[in-house]
Every structure is written in C-alpha cells, then in structure tokens.
Amino acid sequence: MSREDVGDWMARYDNPMKPVVAEMRRLILDADNRIEETIKWQAPTFTYKGNMASFFPRAKKHASLMFHKGAVFEGDFPNLEGGGKEARSFKVADLKELKNKAEELQSICIAWCDQQDQ
Template sequence: MSRNPEVDRWLETYDNPMKPVVAAIRELVLAHDARIDEAIKWQAPTFIYKGNIASFFPKAKKHASLMFHKGADIPGTFPNLAGDGKEARSFKVTDLEDLDRKADELRSIFTAWCTMRDG
C-alpha cells in the first residue's frame, strides 16, 4: 500500500462529516491494488495509475464522491458509476454501510482501469 504523506496531512485537516467515509475509501483502494498511488491534485486526494484515475470531491457533505476523470472509458458494467458526459463519471457513497455494499464494485472499477492501462 502506497500512502502519500501529503494525503495524510490533507485528511488531518479535512473538516467534513464525510471524513470517515473518505478515509475508508482511501484504505480500500490502496489496499486493493499495489499499482495504485495517490497524490493531492486539484486540492483533493487523487488516485493515480498511468494517469489520473479518480479524485475526491471534497465539498460534498451528504456523500463521499469520487470523480473518475475518464470513467466513460473504463470497460465493464458498473451500476454505481454514474454520469452521461463525454468522459467523467462519479461514484457516490453515503456512509460506511453503503461503502460495504459497494466495495466489490469499487474494487472492480479500479481493477478494470489498471487492466485497461496495462493493455
């Protein structure tokens, strides 16, 4: 698991009711695939592997939201990867129980991204 101290510092100062959910998503993603790294980009934690995968939208207070920059390109069917724009898709999690329900799908999205980028 590649934890970036810059993201640790960001989380320490993150004052938002969704902080526990954001932290849990971070742990889930980083523990899932060693290829995935993280950084602070656009003033938010961003997951990276051969390009930017997804960034948190830090101002959301009713859900944790990950914006997948090129989500429309990720192969597969993912019911919680929402949006109809040309490129971006979002994945929202309302609480820790919701994350438990969506964890397998979220892992699959990251796996699909890494596999696509390796292809």
C-alpha cells in the same frame, strides 16, 4: 506530493463524510498495488499511468469520487453515474452503503489499472 501529503490533507479535512472518504481511500489503495495517490486539484487523487480518480471534498451528504475517464472503463459498473463524455461519479452516503459497494469500487480500480497496461 506523496502518500504522506495525502495523510496530512486527511488530518486537516473537516467534513462529516471524513470516515467514508478515509475508508474509500483505504479500499482503493488496497485494491491494486499499482495505484498511487497524491494531492491534485486540492483533493486526494489516485493515479496509475494517468489520473484515475479524485475526491470532491466539499460534498457533505455523500462521499463523491470522480473517475476522470469513467465512461471508458471496461465492465459493468452500475454505481458509476453520469452522462458526460468522459467523467463518472461514484457516490456513497455512509459506511453501510460503502460496505455494499466496496467490491464494485475495487473492481473499478483494478479495471483502470488493467486497461492502462494494455
């Protein structure tokens, strides 16, 4: 799977959150050139030395990105939600909210890559 596969997936993606998902995707890929993307679990998944995060494509009231090991990210990321052992969610209701959360989203992605390089 490649970036072209994700582009094909996005072209077929029929969801009211598509503009938000597309902008989140752009922000993540622009955050750090170490990040790659693929389709896993029938959704865009971002990777760097392991699975970093996957979209939950069925959500219709917000764009939901699951960080597979979000509980172990070093740093203060108040928008990573959840109380499980490993996974955390990052949810965005619209493009305006994403604009306010964009810096944190990109910081989370950079933190993942930096931790993977340690």
